[in-house]
Amino acid sequence: MxxxxxxxxxxxxxxxxxxxxxxxxxxxxxxxxxxxxxxxxxxxxxxxxxxxxxxxxxxxxxxxxxxxxxxxxxxxxxxxxxxxxxxxxxxxxxxxxxxxxxxxxxxxxxxxxxxxxxxxxxxxxxxxxxxxxxxxxxxxxxxxxxxxxxxxxxxxxxxxxxxxxxxxxxxxxxxxxxxxxxxxxxxxxxxxxxxxxxxxxxxxxxxxxxxxxxxxLDTEVFKPVEKSLAKQQAGLNPDSFIMLSGFMPSKKDLHKGTPFLLEALEILAGSTDVDRSRIELIVFGNRDEKNVPDFPVKTTFLGTISDDRKLAAYYSAADAFLTPSLEDNLPNTVMESLACGTPVVAFTTGGIPDMVQHKENGYLAQYRSSQDFAAGIEWVYAHSAPMALNAEARRTVEDKFxxxxxxxxxxxxxxxxxxxxxxxxxx
Known part of the structure; x- marks a missing residue:
C-alpha cells in the first residue's frame, strides 16, 4: 500500500x-x-x-x-x-x-x-x-x-x-x-x-x-531517564522540584493560558506547604520578547529546541510538565512528557483528558481555575510515590500511543x- x-x-x-x-x-x-x-x-x-x-x-x-x-x-x-x-x-x-x-x-x-x-x-x-x-x-x-x-x-x-x-x-x-x-x-x-x-x-x-x-511519537527517543541523573545532565539542581512548560509567547496570550499559569505559580509560591527555594520553572519554545511576564519563581528560558533528543532530556529532568492551554486537540507536548515519565498538570479541556488520567498520571484542573491548577502542581510536589507516578505516565503512552x-x-x-x-x- x-x-x-x-x-x-x-x-x-x-x-x-x-x-x-x-x-x-x-x-x-x-x-x-x-x-x-x-x-x-x-x-x-x-x-x-x-x-x-x-x-x-x-x-x-x-x-x-x-x-x-x-x-x-x-x-x-x-x-x-x-x-x-x-x-x-x-x-x-x-x-x-x-x-x-x-x-x-x-x-x-x-x-x-x-x-x-x-x-x-x-x-x-x-x-x-x-x-x-x-x-x-x-x-x-x-x-x-x-x-x-x-x-x-x-x-x-x-x-x-x-x-x-x-x-x-x-x-x-x-x-x-x-x-x-x-x-x-x-x-x-x-x-x-x-x-x-x-x-x-x-x-x-x-x-x-x-x-x-x-x-x-517515537518512544525510543521520548523515554525516561532517572530523574536525578537527568537533572545533573541538564545542569539543574537534583534536589529542586523542576517544572517544565512550553511555548510561552506572551502574558497576553489566551490560547496557551499564560495568565492562568502566572496566577497558579503565585498561589504555589505563597503556599506554606511548598519550599519556594526548591521550586524552579524552565520554559522552552518561542516567546514574545516585548511581553515576557515576570514569574514569581525562579525561571529559565531555553528558547526553541528543535532536537527531539535534547527536548526529551528536559522532559525527563522535570518533575512536572505544566500546560495551561485553554483549547488543544491532542497536544504533542503532553504526550512527549508522559512518554518521558513526567506527570502533567493541565486544564480539563480539548483532547488532554484522552491522555491525562486525573491523579493517575497527572492532574486535570478545573477549567480556567488558577487555584485548582496550583493545587495540581502541589499534588505532584507532595506525591507520596513519585516513582510510581512517573511509571504510570510512561505506561499510558506505551499502551495507547x-x-x-x-x-x-x-x-x-x-x-x-x-x-x-x-x-x-x-x-
Whole structure:
C-alpha cells in the first residue's frame, strides 16, 4: 500500500511533527509512506517538497506571507488564528499523488490547499483521509473556537472579524468549503474524542465519516531517564522540584493560558506547604520578547529546541510538565512528557483528558481555575510515590500511543477505505 501525506510544512508546528511521526511509524510497519509539503524547512531528502529551487521556494514564501497579511487585515488583533484562503495549488497532476493508493491530508493552510484545490483532488480518484489537527476545516476561518458555536450553523457574525454580519467573510469561506466538500469524498481522522465531537456538532461535517485515532511519537527517543541523573545532565539542581512548560509567547496570550499559569505559580509560591527555594520553572519554545511576564519563581528560558533528543532530556529532568492551554486537540507536548515519565498538570479541556488520567498520571484542573491548577502542581510536589507516578505516565503512552499501535490503527482504516472505495467503483 502506498500512502501520500500532504502537510503545509515538514515538522514546523504540532501538525507537522505529528505528520512526520505517523509517516515514520507507517514505514516501520511496512507501508510505503511518503510526505509532500508545501514549504520545506529541513534537509531530510525523504520528505518531498513542491518547491525545489530558490525561486519557487521564494514564490511560495510570498504566498504564505500574503495569506497571513490578508488574514490580519480582516481579523481583529486577538490571539485567535484566522485563515483567509487567498492562495493555493491544484495538485491533481502531482506524480506522487497519482502513484499513491491513498492520500492523507493533514494541516493544509498557509497558501497550500484552498477549498477549490481540495475539490480538485477528487480528479485523482483516490480514497482520502484527513486528520484534523485544529478546527479550521469545519469553521469559516478560525482555528480555535473557544466558546463560539457559530460553526454549528453556517458561521457569520464572526467575533474575530473586524466587519461582522450574517454574510461576512467567515460565512463566505464556510460556503466555499461546503461547495468543495460536496465534491470531495474523504474520511475524517480525529486525534481526540473532543475533536470528533466537535466535528459532529458542525453543520459542515456533522454527517462525515469519522475515526478517532490519536497521534503518535517515537518512544525510543521520548523515554525516561532517572530523574536525578537527568537533572545533573541538564545542569539543574537534583534536589529542586523542576517544572517544565512550553511555548510561552506572551502574558497576553489566551490560547496557551499564560495568565492562568502566572496566577497558579503565585498561589504555589505563597503556599506554606511548598519550599519556594526548591521550586524552579524552565520554559522552552518561542516567546514574545516585548511581553515576557515576570514569574514569581525562579525561571529559565531555553528558547526553541528543535532536537527531539535534547527536548526529551528536559522532559525527563522535570518533575512536572505544566500546560495551561485553554483549547488543544491532542497536544504533542503532553504526550512527549508522559512518554518521558513526567506527570502533567493541565486544564480539563480539548483532547488532554484522552491522555491525562486525573491523579493517575497527572492532574486535570478545573477549567480556567488558577487555584485548582496550583493545587495540581502541589499534588505532584507532595506525591507520596513519585516513582510510581512517573511509571504510570510512561505506561499510558506505551499502551495507547506508541508507533506500532497507532500505525496499526491507521492501516486498518486505510484498508477499510480502500475496500469501500473499490466497492463503490464496482457498482
Amino acid at each position: 502506498k500512502v501520500a501525506h500532504l502537510n503545509a510544512y515538514d515538522g514546523n508546528g504540532g501538525a507537522g511533527r505529528a505528520c512526520l511521526r505517523l509517516n515514520d511509524a507507517l514505514n516501520a510497519a511496512g507501508l510505503q509512506s511518503e510526505v509532500l509539503v508545501n514549504y520545506k524547512f529541513g534537509a531530510d531528502p525523504s520528505i518531498k517538497s513542491l518547491n525545489a529551487g530558490l525561486l519557487p521556494k521564494g514564490f511560495t514564501a510570498f504566498g504564505i506571507l500574503l495569506e497571513r497579511f490578508v488574514s490580519s487585515m480582516y481579523s481583529k488583533k486577538v490571539k485567535i488564528p484566522f485563515s483567509v484562503p487567498v492562495w493555493g495549488k491544484d495538485l491533481s497532476a502531482e506524480a506522487l499523488l497519482k502513484d499513491a493508493d491513498l492520500i492523507h491530508l493533514h494541516w493544509v493552510n498557509h497558501a497550500f490547499l484552498r477549498p477549490r484545490d481540495l475539490k480538485a483532488l477528487q480528479k485523482l480518484n483516490k480514497p482520502i483521509a484527513w486528520t484534523f489537527h485544529d478546527s479550521n476545516a469545519f469553521t469559516g476561518g478560525c482555528h480555535v473556537r473557544y466558546t463560539c458555536d457559530h460553526f454549528e450553523n453556517e458561521c457569520g457574525n464572526c467575533p474575530v472579524l473586524k466587519e461582522r454580519g450574517p454574510r461576512d467573510l467567515s460565512h463566505r469561506i464556510w460556503k466555499a468549503k461546503r461547495s468543495a466538500y460536496q465534491k470531495l469524498d474523504f474520511h475524517v481522522v480525529a486525534p481526540s474524542t473532543w475533536m470528533a465531537a466537535s466535528v459532529k456538532r458542525s453543520k459542515l461535517l456533522r454527517t462525515a465519516e469519522i475515526e478517532v485515532i490519536p497521534n503518535t 506508541s508507533g506500532p499501535i497507532i500505525a496499526h490503527r491507521h492501516i486498518e482504516l486505510y484498508q477499510q477505505m480502500l475496500e469501500n472505495y473499490r466497492s463503490k467503483r464496482a457498482r
